[in-house]
Amino acid sequence: QQPVQSPQAVILREGEDAVINCSSSKALYSVHWYRQKHGEAPVFLMILLKGGEQKGHEKISASFNEKKQQSSLYLTASQLSYSGTYFCGTVTGGGNKLTFGTGTQLKVEL
Amino acid sequence: DVKVTQSSRYLVKRTGEKVFLECVQDMDHENMFWYRQDPGLGLRLIYFSYDVKMKEKGDIPEGYSVSREKKERFSLILESASTNQTSMYLCASGRSYGYTFGSGTRLTVV
Secondary structure: OOOEEEOOEEEEEOOOOEEEEEEOOOOEEEEEEEEEOOOOOOEEEEEEEOOOOEEEEOOEEEEEEOOOOEEEEEEOOOOHHHOEEEEEEEEEOOOOOOEEOOOEEEEEEO | OOOEEEOOOEEEEOOOOOEEEEEEEOOOOOEEEEEEEEOOOEEEEEEEEEEOOEEEEOOOOOOEEEEEEEOOEEEEEEOOOOHHHOEEEEEEEEEOOEEEEOOOEEEEEO
């Protein structure tokens, strides 16, 4: 079952912040975040393992709330290069089967 | 750097044909995936393989089968192609802490 992402789309001005949410109906073992630019393959950003950790990658960070079965991706001081579609992927239960959400289209404008 | 190679970037096939999509990775990864990407539906998992000859169905396996005879190669087979299988197909490979995608095969069934 696909995780649910929100919002579906967001437009930012350069320098603004954004939050993308990902929630699952099943208990999560791990959450992956990927970014896909137009016409390109998705690229891995980070993984969060159960334990409620928070991770950072330049000005992009993420949190994982195991109890609420949710993860959030935080983009601060957005840059034009952040534009793209962001996907969360979830692993539920044992194994490594990775299921993605429907994506969040992010556009950063001047 | 990990290389995940999909044999064709664009493919046009006729309804009813048997279609083979190939994916090859060069890093001895256990896990390999096939997804299809359609506008508004995100990345949907078709099949997943966690070792040679081992596979698991994803969310939309109907009309597809897979083969993994060697660790580096994961093939997606459309037994009898139909127009509703026109889509972008993406292969991914890696270990549990992050995956690399191939550049995709855009399949059109006419």
